[in-house]
Amino acid sequence: MPVLTRLIPSPVVVDIRPGALDDLVGVLADERISHSGKLAIAVSGGSGARLRERLTPALPGATWYEVGGGTLDDAVRLAADIKAGHYDAVVGLGGGKIIDCAKFAAARVGLPLVAVPTNLAHDGLCSPVATLDNDAGRGSYGVPNPIAVVIDLDVIREAPVRYVRAGIGDAVSNISAIADWELANRVKGEKIDGLAAAIARQAGEAVLRHPGGIGDTDFLQVLAEALVLSGIAMSVSGDSRPSSGACHEINHAFDLLFPKRAAAHGEQCGLGAAFAMYLRGAHEESAYMAAVLRRHGLPVLPAEIGFTVDEFVRAVAFAPETRPGRYTILEHLDLKPEQIKDIYVDYVKAIGS
Secondary structure, three states, rough: OOOOOOOOOOOOOEEEEEEEEHHHHHHHHHOOOOOOEEEEEOOOOHHHHHHHHHHHHOOOOOOEOOOOOHHHHHHHHHHHHHOOOOOOOOOOEEEEHHHHHHHHHHHOOOOOOOEEEOOOHHHHHOOOOEEEEOOEEEEEOOOOOEEEEEHHHHHHHHHOHHHHHHHHHHHHHHHHHHHHHHHHHHHHOOOOHHHHHHHHHHHHHHHOOOOOOOOOOHHHHHHHHHHHHHHHHHHOOOOOOOOOOHHHHHHHHHHOOOOOOEEEEEEHHHHHHHHHHHHOOOOHHHHHHHHHHHHOEEEEEEHHHHOHHHHHHHHHHHHHHOOOOOOHHHHHOOOOOHHHHHHHHHHHHHHOO
């Protein structure tokens, strides 16, 4: 008998709403996650530590581990500490760096992960990838999806607004990433996973077209769901293709060339997406995307994140080297720095300075 369906790795619980944290204990008690209540909870020294005080009385069987940063060494050290105990699951409670450390550590010791993000800075909260700083700069490591994702929108409202805005840029950049995937299909014959592309595209469009802002609960709901869906799209395709194209190559170039000056991941991806859309000739779409990003307070020009035009040109020219083998509009056009600069001038005129 032919296989008529496929199994998609995804969380068994996705709880996104105001007050969701109040039911975290019930989620963790689910026998698919923890039957004994013995949990290893990784937290940051900031938002996670504050929530630790709130949650400790309800989680008497938990052991809390404070994670200092988002490096590979931090994640390896966390895995070693967790391995010394006997736990049912790992909980990552905090920002993106803590979630990534917890994802890596859980994978290393073979335990399921529950992701409890305290901001919406990027789509890594439910992706099969852990991004960690290492001696060579920054690396991406394959890990299983979280078994559960709990996002309390009341907690998200308390996060620094810049990190919530950044998530908008990361979600919207899906639209550019899918356009790059389709380009690779037309020119190189690269196979597209239609389901993964549909999930990622609709996640990006939902955020792009929503009339609300980060002060609105319904917009935060859509944004959080879009970031979760982006992560699931990557699981469906088996790589980051649905959410990572020229937009992310430009982001990685900023990170590698200017490691001490780089802006937030989602800020750079949003800027990269708007410019990449212009590069591919989608000028109206680029202008609309830039207008939406601006409405949410996100950068659309390099000066808005502290870079000169020449530095931006350098980053765009270097960007293809960050993802060898990935075909995007940047590889397709193979532009020289002077060409990038000329197009950038036109981009600024098109979106309005």
